[in-house]
Amino acid sequence: MSTNSGTRTGTGAADGPAVRVGGLSVRHRRTVALDGVDLDLGTGVHGLLGPNGAGKTSLIRVLATVAAPAAGRVELLGHDTADRRSLARVRRRLGYLPQEFGHYPGFTVREFVAYIAWLKEMPPAAIPAAVERAVERVGLADRADTKVRRLSGGMVRRVGIAQAIVNDPDLLLLDEPTAGLDPEQRVEFRALLREVGATATVIVSTHLVEDVAAACTEVTLIDSGRIAYRGTTAELTALGAPDASDPSAPSALSALPDPASTSPIERGYTAALRAHRALAADRKGAGR
Numbered sequence: 001m002s003t004n005s006g007t008r009t010g011t012g013a014a015d016g017p018a019v020r021v022g023g024l025s026v027r028h029r030r031t032v033a034l035d036g037v038d039l040d041l042g043t044g045v046h047g048l049l050g051p052n053g054a055g056k057t058s059l060i061r062v063l064a065t066v067a068a069p070a071a072g073r074v075e076l077l078g079h080d081t082a083d084r085r086s087l088a089r090v091r092r093r094l095g096y097l098p099q100e101f102g103h104y105p106g107f108t109v110r111e112f113v114a115y116i117a118w119l120k121e122m123p124p125a126a127i128p129a130a131v132e133r134a135v136e137r138v139g140l141a142d143r144a145d146t147k148v149r150r151l152s153g154g155m156v157r158r159v160g161i162a163q164a165i166v167n168d169p170d171l172l173l174l175d176e177p178t179a180g181l182d183p184e185q186r187v188e189f190r191a192l193l194r195e196v197g198a199t200a201t202v203i204v205s206t207h208l209v210e211d212v213a214a215a216c217t218e219v220t221l222i223d224s225g226r227i228a229y230r231g232t233t234a235e236l237t238a239l240g241a242p243d244a245s246d247p248s249a250p251s252a253l254s255a256l257p258d259p260a261s262t263s264p265i266e267r268g269y270t271a272a273l274r275a276h277r278a279l280a281a282d283r284k285g286a287g288r
């Protein structure tokens, strides 16, 4: 199912979706990065796709509470983020890997992840075991005592993932997490995502549609600050290979990329984007 409303509720969360966003607008000076976005996201792994500059990072930064919206309502884990008093409570239950991941190169892997656990106000007695588990889950157990400055770029990225999951977050936000990971690590990482997404709400911004195909239950496609498509991964994939006799198939599918050089989900992505842009152009033409 595809919808432009962006409304899809949680899967089984008794207390409602972890993320509820209404009329969200984000600006960077005169640039409108997000324009009136409505979005509910519940338990599961959600892929956030879209072209460069679509607004993915802007959305993740607001959900991570590191940037404030220009307008709209953002409710995370049942708390309105406009209420400054509830922010600390929300942040304790958040995990966030920024696109530009800042770290302390002089810390060892273990020290750095423990430091983040402390910043997240985890009970001190629980920190050592939580750090070991997080470091192990990203495959860095044998590097736990290595200084971060001595790690490869992909390993540093994995430290970033470890610090994001150390507190077993209920809401995990990952901005381009697989950038720099080798194929073996990407496969492991996808398994980790699915594991975390079984009980938490995971939002992954990525350019790699194969990551989405392998790890995400649902996809949100953003284009020029608006929700262009929402659906399950299977639905987006099916959009790339429609039944030619289906009269409801969007005309945007008529000239999809060559199947020999693209995967079904890549074609689905292109189809969804084109359909959204055609609709937006029609609306603009009709003055709506």
Ligand SMILES: Nc1ncnc2c1ncn2[C@@H]1O[C@H](COP(=O)(O)OP(=O)(O)OP(=O)(O)O)[C@@H](O)[C@H]1O
Binding pocket: 028, 029, 031, 032, 033, 050, 051, 052, 053, 054, 055, 056, 057, 058, 059
């Ligand atoms: N600090 C900033 N100052 C000015 N404009 C910005 C800033 N950050 C983002 N923008 C603009 O906001 C829009 C959305 O950017 P954003 O980084 O959210 O997109 P994105 O989908 O994450 O892109 P990418 O896939 O390239 O990472 C773009 O037009 C971008 O140029």
